[in-house]
Amino acid sequence: MKKVIVFLMMMVMIVATFSGCGKKEEAVEGKYLRIAQEVDLPSMDQHVATDGLSFEVIAATIEGLYSVDKDGTFIPAIAKSYEVSEDQLTYTFTLRDDVKWSNGDAVTAADFVFSWRRLLSPEQASEYNFIGGVAGILNADKVVAGEVPGEELGVVAQDDTTLVVTLDRPVPYFLSLTAFSTFFPLNEKFVTEKGADYASSPENLLANGPYKMATWDKGYGFRLDKNPDYYDATNVTIAGLDYRVMKDNQTATLEYDSGNQDVVKLAAELVDKYKDNEEYTQIESGYLWYITPNNQTEVFSNVNVRKAFQHAINKQQIVDKILNDGSNVANFIIPIGLATGPDGKDFRESAGTYSEYDVALAQEYWTAAKAELGDTIEIEFLFDDDGTVKKTAEFIQAELETNLPGIKVSLKAQPKKNRLDLMTAGDYEVGITRWGPDYADPLTYLELYLTGATLNYPNYENAAYDVLVDDSGKGKLAGDAQGRWDAMIEAERIFLEDDAGITPLFQSGYAFLINPKVTGIESHAVGVPFIYKNVKIAD
Missing domain, CATH: 3.10.105.10 (Dipeptide-binding Protein; Domain 3)
Structure with a gap:
């Protein structure tokens, strides 16, 4: 019997070591928002991602200059404030000085410069490289085409907390783009050291936002834990986000009814069954x-x-x-x-x-x-x-x-x-x-x-x-x-x-079922689909 117990303990250790993708971390104490997703997470690299789920999860772990509130109004995030020149061509952002990456490094203006140059570099060949020109950033299209080096892009770190962006024309929606995931900062040293492995697993990622990736079992799901190094961590009240891939909507709904999920997208044939329930929520997109x-x-x-x-x-x-x-x-x-x-x-x-x-x-x-x-x-x-x-x-x-x-x-x-x-x-x-x-x-x-x-x-x-x-x-x-x-x-x-x-x-x-104990999920028709920073889960 003793040998059997030892064998079982060894098997548990082996499974814990080798299952999933990347290093496993124990869940932190507290309540997790449990989200059923019908598709797997395609990418955590903001310059590779092209889909809503990826943008949603990236935005849960990294913040940019600006974010949006529940009403879709743009609000400061890493940027404390900004000034714009009279001709609407120069934006000067003053950044917070208390923002850190999850490895302890400070988030600085240079992180934005590196990220934006990477987004537009011919070597990166991002499918979103067109957006630099959409934003009107000076020389963006020329950088993408390889006509000028990234150093000539119209973005400069004047010092650690001052970012200056020069446009080639007035762009009325420029500020809104700074709340979009492709324009978020990146830690140059970390990204360079990781190389091709960057963003492939939790240990190959950094966070500066409300949550950080703890596990990623591709095909099964992933978990984000509250980021204790986030500058506004005191206002993040849940332990994290727990995503499960459930391609069958009916299975996901059964899991919801069993109390195992908090957020589930409803299949059409189930809408009539639930539409009069308090959990039923319809979201415009x-x-x-x-x-x-x-x-x-x-x-x-x-x-x-x-x-x-x-x-x-x-x-x-x-x-x-x-x-x-x-x-x-x-x-x-x-x-x-x-x-x-x-x-x-x-x-x-x-x-x-x-x-x-x-x-x-x-x-x-x-x-x-x-x-x-x-x-x-x-x-x-x-x-x-x-x-x-x-x-x-x-x-x-x-x-x-x-x-x-x-x-x-x-x-x-x-x-x-x-x-x-x-x-x-x-x-x-x-x-x-x-x-x-x-x-x-x-x-x-x-x-x-x-x-x-x-x-x-x-x-x-x-x-x-x-x-x-x-x-x-x-x-x-x-x-x-x-x-x-x-x-x-x-x-x-x-x-x-x-x-x-x-x-x-x-x-x-x-059409969603959302646990009535859950509040604070913010949905947006433009940009990042869902923001979870302000989620609360009642007892």
Whole structure:
């Protein structure tokens, strides 16, 4: 018996040593917010991440110059204050002097300089390197192109607590971008020492925010513990965040009902069961889900195919039957509620709508496409291996095969990271993706589809579109509020009506079950989706 006990103790030690990814840490004392996630965490490197979950978790562990409060108002974080020059081209930030990384190093202005140069460096080749130019940082695009060294980027550490940023044009939303994860600081010494291992596991990460990563078992989940070195740690009242990957919504809901989870996204078929409960919460989102064709393939280089797709799918059925969570049909790419124009109206009030469900019109385009491509067309449809997305893909498959005679649709489910990699590499025909706004301006969507843009999954090209978008962001219309607004409306029309660049599906809403003892979860339609710093869990 004694030998058996010793053997079992040894096995426990072996499992504790080798299971999961990275060094294990015991959970700290206190209450954890337990969050069910339908997908695994793709990345903790802010210059690699392109998805909402990654941005959410990075923002829980690292703070930038500014953050946002529960109402979406921008509030100081590491920046105590800022001054802007009369010509709106120079921002001088004064930083707090009590902010530390979790290894004890001070967070300084130089950490922002290093991070921003890394973001834009040709060697890093970040898919988000375009955002430096969007922000208007002097020489950003030239650094990305390798035309000038990073030292010529318009960001300077005047001293440890003074950061000076120079823009090449006034950018009204510049300050809001400083609250976005890609612009957060990095500790140069630590990142350099870790090299290719940086951000791959808890021991290869640093935090300066409310929480720090303690465990990361890829495919299973990860845990963030309260960061005792955070400058505002006294106002963080929970022990941390405990994420579990549960791709099946019904399993996650059962775990919630059993008291094992605090936050669960509801599947459509469960909404009616719970919608009258106090735990039921509906959250509006700025995320737009859409079908992206690869225009470099033979089939989807044909505009009639793309236009047939736009009109062949009953999106109202997706919203009502599959989602049932407050999502809205999207016949546009600029979401409802994203930004208001100089007349005070929402963009959607001034712009048109496109790609409405119309089977007869879809079949007109399809007949023209088959005359050019042949009577039988086979395609492979790529999507995330998440339950709700799978149901959506299966519905789209049925709609296309019913409404477009002669098409054969095969489905290809992939983990989200794999799907993103395939789309980035252009190694796909057509699939479902989504985009959430990084800042409150239509350019956060329109710039995605500029010729050669890193996140231009459709590989869309149109010179007239490029001119309109460039003029609105960096060119002759940048300082003309009405002129740029009109240009962006026309750019959306060209993209959707003339070229059928994508097929919009829906602007998402989310239905959640949230433990009524939990308060302080802050949701945002723009930028970081959820902020957990102010969460409280009652006894």
